[in-house]
Amino acid sequence: MSIQIVPKAFPVLMHLRGEGLDEVLASLGTSNLDIFQYRFVANGQFVAKLGNEEIFVCVEQPLDISEEKKQYAFQRGDAIFELSGDWKGLMAEVCIYDFRQTQPGDFLMVLIAGVSAWLLIPEEGAPLVLGCDPTYGHYFYETLVRQLEVSPFLKMECQDDD
Amino acid sequence: MKLRLGPQPLEWIDRNVSVTFDFEGKRVTGFEGDVVTSALWAEGWKVLGRSFKYHRRRGLMSFANHDINALFQTAEMPNVRGDVTPAKNGLSLTAVNTFGSLENDKGALVEWIAKFLPVGFYYRAFYSPKFLFPKWERLIREMAGLGKINTNWSEERQPKRYRHCDVAIIGAGASGMAAAIQAAKQGVDVCLIDENPFIGGSLDYQFANQRSQSLNRQYLKETVASLPNIQVITSAYVAGYYGDHWLAVNTDQGLIKLSAQSVVVATGVFEQPAVFRNNDLPGVMNASAAQRLMARYAVAPCNAGVVLTANHEGYRAALDMHENGLIVKAILDTGKTEGVWVDEAKKAGIVVYEQVTPIEALGSREVEGFIFGLNGMEHRLDCDGILMSVGWAPAGAPLYQAGAKFGYEPEVQQLIPVSLPDGVFACGRVNGVYVMEDRIKDGEQAGLAAALHVKGDAIPEWKDFRDGVAHSHPYPIWQHPKGKEFVDFDEDIQVKDLKGAIAQGFDNIELMKRFSTIGMGPSQGKHSNMNGIRMLAKLTGKTIDETGSTTARPMFHPTPVSHLAGMRFRPERVTPMQLFHEEAKACFMEAGNWLRPEYYPTEATREDSIKAEVSAVRNAVGLVDVSTLGKLEIFGRDAAELMDRLYTMRMSNMAIGASRYALMVDDAGVLIDDGVAVRFSDEHFYVTTTTSTSDSAYRMIQKKVIEWNLMVTVLNRTGQIGAMNVAGPNSRKVLSKLTAFGLSNDNFPYLASRQAKLAGVDVTMIRVGFVGELGYEIHVDASNALMVWDAIMNAGKEFGIKPFGVEAQRLLRLEKGHIIVGQDTDGLTNPFEANMSWAVHFKKPYFLGKPSLMKLKQMQTRTLVGFELLSDAEKDQPLESNLLIEGKEMVGRVTSIGQSDTLKKVIGLAMVSTEYSAEGQELNIKLSDGRLVKAKVVKTPFYDPEGWLQKSNEGSGEAA
Amino acid sequence: MPLRLLKYAWKKPEDEPRFFPSEKPLKEAYDVVIIGGGGHGMACAYYLAKEHGITNVAVLEQGYIGGGNTGRNTTIVRSNYLTAEGVKFYDESLSLFEDLSDDFDLNIFYSTRGHFTLAHTDSAMRTMRWRAEVNKHYGIDSEVVDVETIQKEVPYMDMTCNGQHPVMGALYHAPGSVARHDAVAWGYARGAQMRGVEIHQKTKVMDIKTKGGKVVGVETDRGFVEAKKVISAVAGSTPRITEMLDIKTPIEIFPLQACVTEPVKPFMDTIVVSGSLHVYVSQSSRGELVMGASVDPAELHSTRSTLDFVEGLTDQMMDLFPFTSRMKIMRQWAGMADITPDFAPIMGKTDIEGFYLDAGWGTWGFKATPVSGKTMAYTVANDRPHELIKPFALSRYEDFKLVGEKGAASVGH
Known part of the structure; x- marks a missing residue:
């Protein structure tokens, strides 16, 4: 299974902190989202719950947020990519996390090749969406591409463990 | 091939594919599947190397990579281990540490002066007169050291990878395989690791000709292969056990960092050599070495050999020789052994002598004979090989590293694990269990226990499967008045060396090691530590437990730097304006892991370019990228309180829309950071830090928030926001073209902060005075930063705008005394x-x-x-x-x-x-x-001491 | 052929004189008890006996001689420190080191190799120049050298460091040396022992007893021993000792790891340290590359090894020496470094009369072995601190008179 990484354009990613964020979740149809879970609300748009007072929102529609309501919204310019194929194979070379433990719908924050990244764990066969701080974006992409090119295990057709 | 045997039932070689390589300039031919040592031995090469100190001829000894007798060099690699390196076409090998050649090694002259080189001899001489020491040291350094380094070799890196399993089993011999099967049957993920290219361990070389074991062998191997939740990793050794059941597994392709929930150690034992005069002659080897030679590679250890044994296993080795048509001159039993193999050997007509005392091996280049004592008389047997089967030491490194304690069990004359940490289990010969059926049972209970541990279930009571028979000689050391009875082959340490060390007061296990260097060579004591312990115990009148042992540290075998280093992951950061800087051909410098323009080469020299940038800022307008500054959002009920506590000045009384210089010291009052704080609202602050402290300041502040139990959120927005500084007399004029916001001193005074639209997007602007001119620091979301930068550069063209870099900024701020x-x-x-x-x-x-x-x-x-x-x-x-x-x-x-x-x-x-x-x-x-x-x-500032320029109303269209 | 060796040729091993005595019972009382039988403790005992005639001394070592940090360090000796007090102190140490083999009649393999502290940033260059200027002012042979000079001396080093943080220059310290760490401890131990000092290995101090603010003796696992003067020289175990007397110090214990490669023929004749790459390396006379890095990032009272350490070190080392990728790491180990906030030791008297402290040696202890022994012996014999160690008094922390050494311990060695 060949692995591919491509940069992906997403709507503006907003990091929301503060009180009353359940209303925002409700307005997006994601009231019953658990902490450290995400959901796609449309093609290429998602919502992730990071805490009772913290969510990631990546949607096109405008949001009703205000500092008066003690809600803070910060725009993020994260570099976002899609990893298709045997992404767990690539992760095994750049990330310490035990991906046997992950379920589709999990929102994960891990260190990949020395850079903090967030991951949207996909359904079986779907690509992995991951993002990182924009100032590391170039390094992140180049490093993963290089790993794919250089690593003998990832170049093997049959990923047999021996 | 002189010593190649006919087909063996479990051989590893492929007789259809031959392999040719060079050794010491001579052609050698072997088969695919041979290792270098077996291919050489098959062709009759008995002398494979020269020893470290005396340059004595050496042949294979452990043939398990537990000694470095067969250590070679190629043009590309130093220190190639013949016992485990596959023979490949085109290899060109020479022996290490010879002066001349393997055959004519001038280093052998050292043996003539051996008398003057007792243990620790170098401590007693060479230091006086002082001016000669460097010369002696040079000579000693030349004589020490093994392989040669070529400093032109290119860098190699092998990718590392992580693996996660439930039960990791180290060693795929009989007990390891049995453990894997039992664990897998419990439904957990099992990882079975073995050093060799094939699983099977001693079941395959010690019991190769034992027909009664073929059923066991078949069952174990087939079941392992059939269970999908057993991952087998071969040609892999565990370099170290690190906390929390992390194993560093070294494979030919690179390092696997394996995380397990429990570990079974089924690593077996290291066979120990017998210590007698000239026990290092080529042809003298461990019995298991001979068995590996025959079973795996179909190579005879010798034509007519003698087996010196203290246990049952020596008889099995003799039988293997006999069944291959080799002559066994005699089995010399140091005591009296009983058992099935003893009977079989006698039935096969092999002569057996009991209560034998080894005296010395004879031979000039290789072993030619053996002298031993029997019934008070000396006897001699001619032979071209001596197999030693006097005992074993546990391969316990992973257990020691995990914190296990070992104790000496006199019944088996072996150190065995007596306490194991949680989640770590031992089975098989490393656990003192020798009989094959028992090893399998021991493995089964270990595998089951390991799996149950992972599941959190109760573990059944541990059964002791040891047979109560000693498989090791309690003291396989026979000193000879003429010496040359080698204990440590890597370091050329004889019995008298250890005696000398002990006599001089180095009479505990650590001091003895450090003075004599026993166990300090590349084999790290695998074939020598146990005999050293036995000697020390005897000579100091202590028990083996009281004597103790030295610390077993990683690496189990020397592990390639290229594997440990892995790929080079050095995160680099660039600002949102990187594209502009690259197109402007900026000369970059590194600031931490950031790239920043040092200057833009607009003039002929670096100095002139920087001068031009400075001049632009002082006389027209300049633009500098300061995106590397740390940027923190601090908001919440206790935001103002946090600000007051973090910085030396009062922050809580800042007006909304004001900015303030923010100075931070540590607990000792030492300056650690400075920046600018801006107040957006009662409960919302925004603070910058210096480039180098963005991460450390953030971490420290997070800790303090918890420590001080404050209701406040701190976000590190460093990479999410781009920042630039437009500075110079014309800066207001430039910005006025890009915003409708009033920029006069009335609307936007010096040191204030305003949020407005610039070039069509939301920005935060702060009037700062770092470089001492009218200036605005602009903070904007990373995705818009480059666009805003470009807009300012465009708008500034008519005013003579220049981008400026770190060096110009350094000089500008110096002129202000900042x-x-x-x-x-x-x-x-x-x-x-x-x-x-x-x-x-x-x-x-x-x-x-x-x-x-x-x-x-x-x-x-x-x-x-x-x-x-x-x-x-x-x-x-x-x-x-x-x-x-x-x-x-x-x-x-x-x-x-x-x-x-x-x-x-x-x-x-x-x-x-x-x-x-x-x-x-x-x-x-x-x-x-x-x-x-x-x-x-x-006095400072040097330039514009009253600070008029940064407060200027220039370009506002208002009266000053 | 050195004539000395001829002497030994004819002796039987059993007839060799002992370096250290066999186990003997503890006396009821001594004039001085030294806790810690490493280089520092033994050196102190040696100078007490040799220079002050105080021989009724017992050195109590919980393990074996030199088994603590003395046997675990990477054997680098230098005096290119940042502060006046540091420079003077370590310069004296080097002078003593140069004559130790003769003093001991034992070769400690004191080998002057030259020492490069590489600078990869502007800020590091400034620090190197600062150290060089201070060194030169006190007559120490240190100088800032440029890239060309370094390349000439160390032709096999990659100055570009793989394109990231290239070498910009270095502080070159010609007197930088290596020595056989164990032999230093053995030499001092034998010398002390020859002059009447008792050495007791496998003897653990469980408590220190005082009366009216004065030391009266120590409780060991072999019984109580009276003594009016007790010195603690236990490096990473210092908190355990100071707790016995309720003495507060700012010492924090961090593991400090090191490793060696397989032995190879000599090719590296100098010592190379890089602050940015957190790696230092030299080649021992046995042929192994001896390497270390910074202390572990978190406090821990343990000498356990980590994989992180050796991964990070090999990764960084290859930037400077790409060819080392073909070498193999043979062994790794760790010691416990007692780190102080100002990267300078804590030496001298304490508030408890008769209790003296030789501690806070962090990553700068082995090179100070001779001078620490000499000055502590003086301090104990005269009950007042030696001139050279006055800046290192424990009280400096309360008085805010920290030593400014942080710039010199770039990677700490």
């Missing part, structure tokens, strides 16, 4: 020394560093001053860190210095003893060549 934390301050500088008492507000009940600062205020002994050089000559210009001298004393040092075109002087900052800090004071600066030049203390 400090750079970490350059003008050191590991002890407090705010008072840096003329910043005004920034320390003691009236606050508490802030970080307050108690220290209260004391330090009374103790000031140094002061940061501005100075100008009194000489114009370029050769007289000091460098940063040049000292200030008064008489013979150091009274300070230069912290910043620069040639100011604006002021037409050389100016700088210096940290100096306070008694020399008065304005007008003359200073003596000592240049690096020793000459003194004069400077004078002046």
